[in-house]
Amino acid sequence: MDFNESQIERYARHIILPEVGGTGQAKLLQSKVLVVGAGGLGSPLLLYLAAAGVGTLGVIDDDAVSLSNLQRQIIHKTARLGTPKTESALGAIAEINSDVTVIPHTERLTVDNVMARFADYDLVADGSDNFATRFLINDACYFSKTTLVSGAILRFDGQLATFKAHLEGNNPSYRCIFREPPPPGLIPSCAEGGILGAIAGTVGSLQATEVLKELLGIGDSLSGQLLIYDALGATFRQIRVKRDPMCPLCGENATIKDLSLHRAAAQDEPCAVS
Amino acid sequence: MKVTVKLFALLSRYLPPGASKNQAVLEVDEGATPTAIMSQLNLPREYCHLVLVNGVYLEPSAREAHILNDNDTLAMWPPIAGGGNA
Numbered sequence: 001m002d003f004n005e006s007q008i009e010r011y012a013r014h015i016i017l018p019e020v021g022g023t024g025q026a027k028l029l030q031s032k033v034l035v036v037g038a039g040g041l042g043s044p045l046l047l048y049l050a051a052a053g054v055g056t057l058g059v060i061d062d063d064a065v066s067l068s069n070l071q072r073q074i075i076h077k078t079a080r081l082g083t084p085k086t087e088s089a090l091g092a093i094a095e096i097n098s099d100v101t102v103i104p105h106t107e108r109l110t111v112d113n114v115m116a117r118f119a120d121y122d123l124v125a126d127g128s129d130n131f132a133t134r135f136l137i138n139d140a141c142y143f144s145k146t147t148l149v150s151g152a153i154l155r156f157d158g159q160l161a162t163f164k165a166h167l168e169g170n171n172p173s174y175r176c177i178f179r180e181p182p183p184p185g186l187i188p189s190c191a192e193g194g195i196l197g198a199i200a201g202t203v204g205s206l207q208a209t210e211v212l213k214e215l216l217g218i219g220d221s222l223s224g225q226l227l228i229y230d231a232l233g234a235t236f237r238q239i240r241v242k243r244d245p246m247c248p249l250c251g252e253n254a255t256i257k258d259l260s261l262h263r264a265a266a267q268d269e270p271c272a273v274s
Numbered sequence: 275m276k277v278t279v280k281l282f283a284l285l286s287r288y289l290p291p292g293a294s295k296n297q298a299v300l301e302v303d304e305g306a307t308p309t310a311i312m313s314q315l316n317l318p319r320e321y322c323h324l325v326l327v328n329g330v331y332l333e334p335s336a337r338e339a340h341i342l343n344d345n346d347t348l349a350m351w352p353p354i355a356g357g358g359n360a
Contacts, residue, residue: 133355154356157282176334177324178353190358226324241324241331
């Protein structure tokens, strides 16, 4: 692909990196990433991916901007209170980089729309905020053979991982590590337990970096690793995790063959992104 | 025998009195497993997302059968699912 003069200047600090170069930048401009949740993690994710020139950014969220969001959701502004987060994010990205096409999906991610949504993207970045959605995303990524870069935050802690269990080798899925969602109410949400705002920036920025690495195919993938950030202890731990032969999704005797268990779960509790 | 238990994030409240920061040394039965120690601490299994023995990850299907040794270190983290959205 040919760059115009303004693109050469805009992406100059990428193009000068031998690991990226013009070829890598062209790859980013042709890439399609779906970000689930335009909130705490979604804000830095969308801003950095847009600035980096990821050509198509889908954003799925059914919520509207509220005042208590602004302590950490840096893509949104006070002037946009009450507007859908997808629309607010689209406006912010348009001000940063017109090379990027934003596709707003102002809806909940559900068992009925997840496969259709994922089919249009090369990679999914999970910034959702409940277990039901995280399991739905993990399973749908496995079945659609889509790479998943997953971030999670609560209080003063963060966790980051990449999942591509559809590939051979030591590429565990989320279910290899964590079998099923904990009973509702056992683990607090950010709304219940709180979140130090800047941690959304730390983990969301790390997540954006891992997304870019996966798109470019550079460096060491976080697949098979879990990165744990303890802000109070000011420490990062990298834990090597492995594929579990007993995993119900990708193990030797897998029992989960499709997304139907999410349909049953959704009858008990709607699967919300926000 | 003695096992050092390290509990992180929300799990630290399950440490016995006298624990320093995130860890405590527990007296446990010979042949104790990670799940036996969870029971000893009244720690729900659903809370124990990540389990490490001497720094090495132990997958869920191995947690009931893995026999701990004297002076092992058992570290555990809870699952988190927040995105800072609501």
